Structures are given as C-alpha cells and as structure tokens.
Amino acid sequence: MKFPAFNRRLLITCVLLTALITAGLYGCNGDSSDAETAAGAANGDVMIGLTDAAGDFATYTVDVVSLTLHKKNGAVVDTLPLSTRVDFAQYVDLTEFFMIRTIPGGVYDTVTMVLDYRDADIQVETESGDAASVTTILDGDGNALELLTVSVQLAGDKPLVVAPGTPAYLMLDFDLNASNTVDFDISGDPILTVDPTLIADIQPEDPKPHRIRGPLKSVDVETERFEIVVKPFRHSLLNREPRFGALTILTDDDTTYDINGQIYKGAEGLTTLAGLEPFSAVVVMGDLKFRPYRFVAAEVTAGSSVPGGDQDTAAGNVASREGDVLTLKGATLKRTDGRAAFNDDVTVLLGETTKVRRELSEDPYTIDDISIGQGVIVFGTLSSDPDNGAVIDALDGAVTLLMxxxxxxxxxxxxxxxxxxxxxxxxxxxxxxxxxxxxxxxxxxxxxxxxxxxxxxxxxxxxxxxxxxxxxxxxxxxxxxxxxxxxxxxxVEQVPSVLKVHWRPASAYAVDIASDALTLDLEGAARFHHVFQGRVITDLTTLPDAPVIVPAVGKTGFYNIHGRRGRTVFTDFVAFAADLEARLENSALIWKIEAFGEFDEPAATLTADTVHVHLF
The missing domain is CATH 2.40.50 (OB fold (Dihydrolipoamide Acetyltransferase, E2P))
Incomplete structure (x- = not known):
C-alpha cells in the first residue's frame, strides 16, 4: 500500500537545510534588469554553507553531486567542485561552510541541487529509541529513488546578484521533515518516500552558529586573523588543494583555542596557532557578523585536538554508564585514515588517564564530569568487539564535553x-x-x-x-x-506546533466529527501519535484526554482533504467537517492527519490554521 508524501507549508518555522551564499549585492530590492547591468561581467565570490534541524532521522547521509546557480538569462553555473557526502542529521544547531567560489557576475534567480541516494545511509528512530536502517527509498511516484533533483526559484524582487561589493545572505531550506515520509511495513521495516521541498530566503532573521574546517593556510597575529583552506564535511583535512576555496577568519580576546590538547585564550592562542606546521588541521566555530560581513571565531580546535587527526574519534550522547564504561547513542565514527561512519551504539572505555575538557572553557574537568545524556567527542583507539560491537579505548585518549x-x-x-x-x-x-x-x-x-x-x-x-x-x-x-x-x-511556547497521527490499518473511526472540532481516537495509531513544538515532543497517548483539533478564530484557515481523486481545500471549518463526515460515511478510511497551530497540552487541544486529512 502506497501513501502520498506530505509537504509542509512555508509558515512552519522548522528549518532543516540551509545554504548560506555570500556575494556582491546590488539592487536586491530593485529592478532585476538594472541589477544585471550593474553586475556586468565581473566575477563575485559565493560562499555556501549547509545545515538542517531536528527530524526523525538518526542519520541521513547522501551524496550532494551538483549545486548549480541559474541566471535570469538562462546561463547555468555549477558551483560544486567535487561530489560531497553529507549527513544532514548532524547539522541541527549549526551551519557548515560548504565552499567559497568565484563565479560570473549577474542576476541568479534559481538554485538547483542534485542528491544521490544510491549509496545512502539513512536510519530512522523507532518507537523504542533505536535506529533502524532504511533499505527501501522511493520517490513521490513510488519508484526506487536514485538521483533526486530539487530546485527553488528566488522571489522576483529578491534575486541573488553577484558582483564585487557588499556581501549578501541567501538561505536555502531543504526541509527533511516535510520532504520525507517514513512508514513501516507489516514486518516493521521502514519505507522512506522522498518528495522534496526547497525554500529560499535572502535574509534569514536568526542565522545559526557556523562551523568551518580545513588545513591552516596562514596566520597574521598582528591583525588577529588567520586563513584556512575549506574542506567541508568528510573531505580529507590532509588534502591541501583549495577546490572549495579559502576563508579568512577574525579572532578577538574571547576566542578560545584547543591546540594539541592544550587550552588557550585570546592572543596567546593565536600565537600558538601561528607556530603550528603549515596546513595543520583546524576546525572553527563562530558567528557570521553583519555590517560589515565578517566571520569571528568563538572556538578554534587545531592539531591533534581535531577529530580524525592522529586518533580515532566517536561523537554522540552518553546513553548509559557503568563505572568507567560508557555507551554512546547516535555516534559518528571517524578513523585516522579519514573514513567516517554512523553507529548507533558505541562502547567507550575510560580511565584516570583520560583527559577531559569542556568546549569554550579553560576550567579543569575529569571523567566524573561525564554524565547521562551529555554530548561528547571521544578520542582514542577504535576496535570491534564480537560482544559489544564498536569499542573506543580512551584510556590514553581524551573526551570533549559538548554543548x-x-x-x-x-x-x-x-x-x-x-x-x-x-x-x-x-x-x-x-x-x-x-x-x-x-x-x-x-x-x-x-x-x-x-x-x-x-x-x-x-x-x-x-x-x-x-x-x-x-x-x-x-x-x-x-x-x-x-x-x-x-x-x-x-x-518555544509561541513556536507553531505540528500534530502528526498515522493509523495502520486505515480507520473509519479515527475521528469524532463535530462542526467545530475533530476529536482523535488513537486506537490503532501507528508510529506517529505526537505533537512537535520547537523540538519538544509530546506523545499524545500519554495525555489523560483524547486530543482535539479546533479551528483558529479570527484568521483564514486551510483545511485539506486528500483523497483518491486529489485534494479538496476548505477555508470554512464547518464545510470541511461536513465533507469529511460524508466521505467517511461513504466508506472512506483515514490513514493520516497532520495539523499546524498552537498546542495547549493540559487541554490536549490544538488550535489549527492548517489541517491535512489523508483518506484511503
């Protein structure tokens, strides 16, 4: 049985994939033909970064094989120098700089990205909290998915104008949560359907912290800045070729440094960084500043302190601890040879000789500071144990406590x-x-x-x-x-809530319909029976009362019924409820309801301006 994928409205604020493009900008809010003339044939620099936000995926690793910018005159510029493997599930609270490219000047109104799913590593979280691998990946028409092309057209009054001058900021939102629907077959195996949604915005209101990684190119202690060659995501830090460009990074007295396992701050750290061998591995966390545009480092990790340097690493959250033995959940493993993989369970061996530090801190820490839930990066030696699976020995290694x-x-x-x-x-x-x-x-x-x-x-x-x-x-x-x-x-009380309930099998009794409310019957509800609000998840089956959806008052609502012959949209809730009741009386079955609005948990009530009811 195939179920259609659901595309969430732009009004929902959960951003899952961001591309940051910085370039010369002229006449962004004016006539685009004038902007094209101003740009002329000169080149401009384009800076691209990727991020995403919380979803149901423990890992969502695919290959980005193409990222093109399209001019209004029809010209196409391919900005991606190499196919790049990206785990989008790892970029929830930050943006990673992807590349800095010099491209022909002009007005660009469309962005297209091609993703390759043929060697994808996608794992979803089950009801028990474990990760299950997805082996069946379909497109919106139910065909096996290999290459996926997703495009966005920029608003007519806000094109991307590339020319020498003041930088601009473009956000691309490839919403993983809206673009992907996960169902489970009768054997409990996940089936993923991908129906892409891509959104663009010139000026995002709340940019995330940014990360950039790559070999150290140069340091200027006098001007408090350094430059690195960009090597995004899983590209080898040992490769010095600047195919993804280079970026100059500013520092200040508050910048913290972790260099070869030692902590520094301010000028002392920058001086120590200058003493490293050329092209030493560097990872920088910081903020993109405006007026003028600049990137200021908050924390710099360099040398042997960088994951994937001279020790294996595992990054995840501590799920349990027995004495000096940890179990990590959702761990990303990086080997010293550059290989990377996802493993949902990793055993960590600690000892009194294990060094412990906390990011953005100069204070001393010990293994006693590692508690349940803590996000960590563990440095050590990785091996495979027949009984315990992946094991990383950190007795002579280190642990970084993450935010x-x-x-x-x-x-x-x-x-x-x-x-x-x-x-x-x-x-x-x-x-x-x-x-x-x-x-x-x-x-x-x-x-x-x-x-x-x-x-x-x-x-x-x-x-x-x-x-x-x-x-x-x-x-x-x-x-x-x-x-x-x-x-x-x-x-996050004012953040819009998303209600998702699926029924397997589809049900004729999923809702009790009134002219002003839908009361949900959760008997037979499948994997989804939750409200998501700013990454706070409420399991509706734990509430004392049955959940209710009521229409928003004083604003236009969009109430949708998806049937075999397409979608019917109502702006009047009474008419929507009457039509839904008539269809159910005519043997239709409900298999999914998704609604958006304000959720009152004590009252178990969602006041919705958008409702989607999917019938079978």
Missing amino acids: TTVSGVVVSADPYSADEAPLVVDLRSIDNRDVSIFDFTAAGADPANYEIATGALDISSLAPGAPVRVMGHMAPFGANPPDFQARTIVN
Missing part, C-alpha cells in the same frame, strides 16, 4: 527561588533523541522532574506546561541536583 540541548515541558519555574535549580522540566528529548533511550538510574536523575540550574538566566516567562529548550551541560555523574547547568534557555 547539549535538552527539551521538555516545564513542571515548575520560580524566578525568585533561592534554590540552585529553580527550573524543573519533564524531559522529552536530549539532542533530539527520545529520552527513553537514556538510563538515568546510576546518575540519580529523574527525567520526569529534571532539575536545571539557571544562574542569572531569566525564567520569569516560563509557566507550568510550557515547552522549553535548554542548552548547556549535564552536572557531574552521580552528583546531587541540579542535574543540568543551563547556558541558554529558549521558551
């Missing part, structure tokens, strides 16, 4: 409390993995009442029941509360 994101629903928040942990959260996910895969027993934490130290952060806007995302680090293993030390808190 980790926890998401959940507020249990209590008292901004005037003298308690060290005034924020208590019902934890739902850690770095977008379901909380059920983490064993908190030995850590002494209760995920239903997860206590968070907030320091001077403002929590006055957080009310019980509000969804929240918190970025920071786990407290030391086995320590008394607090369980988590926050550095950033995001109240």
Whole structure:
C-alpha cells in the first residue's frame, strides 16, 4: 500500500537545510534588469554553507553531486567542485561552510541541487529509541529513488546578484521533515518516500552558529586573523588543494583555542596557532557578523585536538554508564585514515588517564564530569568487539564535553527561588533523541522532574506546561541536583506546533466529527501519535484526554482533504467537517492527519490554521 508524501507549508518555522551564499549585492530590492547591468561581467565570490534541524532521522547521509546557480538569462553555473557526502542529521544547531567560489557576475534567480541516494545511509528512530536502517527509498511516484533533483526559484524582487561589493545572505531550506515520509511495513521495516521541498530566503532573521574546517593556510597575529583552506564535511583535512576555496577568519580576546590538547585564550592562542606546521588541521566555530560581513571565531580546535587527526574519534550522547564504561547513542565514527561512519551504539572505555575538557572553557574537568545524556567527542583507539560491537579505548585518549540541548515541558519555574535549580522540566528529548533511550538510574536523575540550574538566566516567562529548550551541560555523574547547568534557555511556547497521527490499518473511526472540532481516537495509531513544538515532543497517548483539533478564530484557515481523486481545500471549518463526515460515511478510511497551530497540552487541544486529512 502506497501513501502520498506530505509537504509542509512555508509558515512552519522548522528549518532543516540551509545554504548560506555570500556575494556582491546590488539592487536586491530593485529592478532585476538594472541589477544585471550593474553586475556586468565581473566575477563575485559565493560562499555556501549547509545545515538542517531536528527530524526523525538518526542519520541521513547522501551524496550532494551538483549545486548549480541559474541566471535570469538562462546561463547555468555549477558551483560544486567535487561530489560531497553529507549527513544532514548532524547539522541541527549549526551551519557548515560548504565552499567559497568565484563565479560570473549577474542576476541568479534559481538554485538547483542534485542528491544521490544510491549509496545512502539513512536510519530512522523507532518507537523504542533505536535506529533502524532504511533499505527501501522511493520517490513521490513510488519508484526506487536514485538521483533526486530539487530546485527553488528566488522571489522576483529578491534575486541573488553577484558582483564585487557588499556581501549578501541567501538561505536555502531543504526541509527533511516535510520532504520525507517514513512508514513501516507489516514486518516493521521502514519505507522512506522522498518528495522534496526547497525554500529560499535572502535574509534569514536568526542565522545559526557556523562551523568551518580545513588545513591552516596562514596566520597574521598582528591583525588577529588567520586563513584556512575549506574542506567541508568528510573531505580529507590532509588534502591541501583549495577546490572549495579559502576563508579568512577574525579572532578577538574571547576566542578560545584547543591546540594539541592544550587550552588557550585570546592572543596567546593565536600565537600558538601561528607556530603550528603549515596546513595543520583546524576546525572553527563562530558567528557570521553583519555590517560589515565578517566571520569571528568563538572556538578554534587545531592539531591533534581535531577529530580524525592522529586518533580515532566517536561523537554522540552518553546513553548509559557503568563505572568507567560508557555507551554512546547516535555516534559518528571517524578513523585516522579519514573514513567516517554512523553507529548507533558505541562502547567507550575510560580511565584516570583520560583527559577531559569542556568546549569554550579553560576550567579543569575529569571523567566524573561525564554524565547521562551529555554530548561528547571521544578520542582514542577504535576496535570491534564480537560482544559489544564498536569499542573506543580512551584510556590514553581524551573526551570533549559538548554543548547539549535538552527539551521538555516545564513542571515548575520560580524566578525568585533561592534554590540552585529553580527550573524543573519533564524531559522529552536530549539532542533530539527520545529520552527513553537514556538510563538515568546510576546518575540519580529523574527525567520526569529534571532539575536545571539557571544562574542569572531569566525564567520569569516560563509557566507550568510550557515547552522549553535548554542548552548547556549535564552536572557531574552521580552528583546531587541540579542535574543540568543551563547556558541558554529558549521558551518555544509561541513556536507553531505540528500534530502528526498515522493509523495502520486505515480507520473509519479515527475521528469524532463535530462542526467545530475533530476529536482523535488513537486506537490503532501507528508510529506517529505526537505533537512537535520547537523540538519538544509530546506523545499524545500519554495525555489523560483524547486530543482535539479546533479551528483558529479570527484568521483564514486551510483545511485539506486528500483523497483518491486529489485534494479538496476548505477555508470554512464547518464545510470541511461536513465533507469529511460524508466521505467517511461513504466508506472512506483515514490513514493520516497532520495539523499546524498552537498546542495547549493540559487541554490536549490544538488550535489549527492548517489541517491535512489523508483518506484511503
């Protein structure tokens, strides 16, 4: 049985693939023909980066084989020098610089990307929290997918104008969540259907932190800057050829350096960086600044501290710990020979000789600071054990504690409390993995009442029941509360919610229909029975009341019924409900409902401006 893929509306704010293009810009909001004349035949630099956001994929690794820019006059420029393997699931909270290219000047109004799925490594998270490999990948017509071409036309009043001058910023949004539908066959094996959605925006309002990696080209201590050759994603850091371009990076007194396992800050770090061998491996995290455009480094990792240098590495989250043995979930493995792979379970061996550091920190840490849920990069020697699978020995290695994101629903928040942990959260996910895969027993934490130290952060806007995302680090293993030390808190209550419920088999009794509401019957619900809000996930089967969808008041809604003969769109909820009831009485069955709007968890009610009901 084949089910159609669902394309989410642009109004939903979850961005899953971003391309950052910086180039000379003239007349962006004016007449494009004048802009073409201004650009002339001169060349301009184009800087491209990729990112994505949370979805249901443990890994989504495909090959990007082409990225072309199309001029209004019909000319096409191919910007990609080499086929590049990318795991889009790894780029949730940052953008990776992809390339810096010099291309002919002119006005570009279309961007096209070609993805190769023939050697894809795609794994989805099951209800148990484990990762299942996808072996059946189909296009929107139900055919086996090999090459996928996805394009976006830029708005007529906002083309990309390439010419020498002030840089511009273009965002490409290839929405993994909207472009992919995962179903499970009767054997429980996942089937992926890809129906691509690509969106473009000249000026994204909230750009993410950026990462760039590559060999060190030069350092200028006097002007506080350095230059690296761009080697994105999995390209070898040992290759010095500048096929992806080079980028100059600014530093300041707050820039932190991890060079060959030693921590520095400010001028001392830049001087140490200047002393490295030419073309040493470098990874930089930082921010793109505006007026004027520039990239400022927050943290620089170089030499043997770079993953994939002279030690094997595993990056993932600590799912369990027994003494000095960790189990990582969702680990990306990198070998010293440049090979990379995804493994959902990796065993880590620690010891008193294991060095531990925390990103963006000069403070000392030990293996006692590695607790459940913590995101880490482990440096050591990788081997394969018949009983435990992948094992990385870090006895003579190191562990870097990464910024980790926890998401959940507020249990209590008292901004005037003298308690060290005034924020208590019902934890739902850690770095977008379901909380059920983490064993908190030995850590002494209760995920239903997860206590968070907030320091001077403002929590006055957080009310019980509000969804929240918190970025920071786990407290030391086995320590008394607090369980988590926050550095950033995001109240996502105003972020639009997405409700997804699938029924297998399709059901005639999935909803109780009234003229002003749809009440969902979750009996027979399949893998999806959740509300997603700013990466906070609510399992509808855990709520005491049946979930209800009601129409938004005071705004135009779009209520869609997808049937065998196509889609019918209503702007009146009463007419939509009447038509849906008539179809069900005429033997139609519901297999999927997706709705978008504001979710009130205590009332189990989604006030929706968009609803899609899929019939079989």
